[in-house]
Structures are given as C-alpha cells and as structure tokens.
Amino acid sequence: MGVREKSIMESEAKFHEHHHFEKATEALKAEHRIIERVLAVLEKLTKSPGDIRVDLWEKAIDFIRNFADKCHHLKEEGLLFPALEEHGVPRDGGPIGMMLFEHEEGRGYVRAMAAALPLAKQDLVTAKTTLVENAGAYLRLLREHIAKEDEVLFEMADEALTSEDQKKLLKEFEEHEEKKMGAGMHEKYLAIATELEERLS
Numbered sequence: 001m002g003v004r005e006k007s008i009m010e011s012e013a014k015f016h017e018h019h020h021f022e023k024a025t026e027a028l029k030a031e032h033r034i035i036e037r038v039l040a041v042l043e044k045l046t047k048s049p050g051d052i053r054v055d056l057w058e059k060a061i062d063f064i065r066n067f068a069d070k071c072h073h074l075k076e077e078g079l080l081f082p083a084l085e086e087h088g089v090p091r092d093g094g095p096i097g098m099m100l101f102e103h104e105e106g107r108g109y110v111r112a113m114a115a116a117l118p119l120a121k122q123d124l125v126t127a128k129t130t131l132v133e134n135a136g137a138y139l140r141l142l143r144e145h146i147a148k149e150d151e152v153l154f155e156m157a158d159e160a161l162t163s164e165d166q167k168k169l170l171k172e173f174e175e176h177e178e179k180k181m182g183a184g185m186h187e188k189y190l191a192i193a194t195e196l197e198e199r200l201s
C-alpha cells in the first residue's frame, strides 16, 4: 500500500471514530480534508471540458450538495456558529457573517452547475462553459473558505468554547447526521470521494 493510500485510510478510520475527536472543530477539519479531495477531482473535471463525463460530474455535484453543504455547512450554520454567538462572537460584520455569505455564494455556483449539466450532456457548448466556469468559481471560493475557517474561525472557536461546549457540539453533530442524513451517510460519501479519485487518476 502506498503512502498516500495509507494516509487516506488512516484519516477515514479517524473520521469514523467520531467519539475520538476531542473537539467539534477537529471533526469539521477532518470533513474539510474530505471535501478538498473532491475539490481536486472537480478541478480535474474542469480541465477536460471538451469531453464532459456526465456521471462523474453528477457524482461530484451530489457529493457537494449532500456532504459539503447539507452535512458540513449545516453543522456550522445550525450548531457551531450559534454556539460562538452565545460566547460573544458577533454574527454580523465579523467572520461568522462572512462564512454564511460564502456558503450562500457557493450554493449559487452549485445551482448553476446542476442546471447546466443536462444541457452540457447534449453537447451544448455554452452549457459546458457555464459548467466549467461555475465549478472553477466554486472550488476557488471553497478552498479559500476552508482556509479561513481552519486558520481563523476555528482558532477563535477553540479560544471561545470550553471543552464541554466542544463535546456537546460533537454530540449535536452526530444527531444532525442521523436526523438530516440518515445512517451510513459518511460511508456512502467517503466511498464516492474515493471512487471519483480512482476514476480520474
């Protein structure tokens, strides 16, 4: 087994052991690493616009909508950010407001990608351009967004939250997944990330 495969397997193993995270911010960072793997796939897809591999685009968009947005961003919006507000981090005019704005901006790009895909499938050149441009905008936005959270907002969160707050959030994250996504969701989307990587390597 190669070094890269080993490190992916280790991060996946760690990812499944929710209870082993000490902090909510660690769990969110682990999700960032998985999202980044699919962003790299998306980047590769944008580099072969002549031949649109529809099923791969569909899988990547499904991953983004369900794992990156519904699972990950909604944990931040519904659970982490409100906890930070309770600890005096202002929502407006600060990093939380900016993160919320960027989540919304990303949803716009994803909607445009999903709308363009069926037309790109019919070989419509303008639709292919729309697809590739929105995917490019999305991955630039999300990479910077993730860096801001990892380096700024989560640092603030680790300062503001007590270890009890962090543990409470971890528990709420699990409830969020069970309620909003259903059982087996992590396994399903991890498998999709790996499949996309393999098919594009």
Ligand SMILES: [Fe+2]
Pocket (backbone or CB within 6 Å): 073, 076, 099, 103, 145, 149
């Ligand atoms: Fe975010």
Ligand SMILES: [Fe+2]
Pocket (backbone or CB within 6 Å): 028, 032, 072, 073, 076, 146, 149
């Ligand atoms: Fe995030």
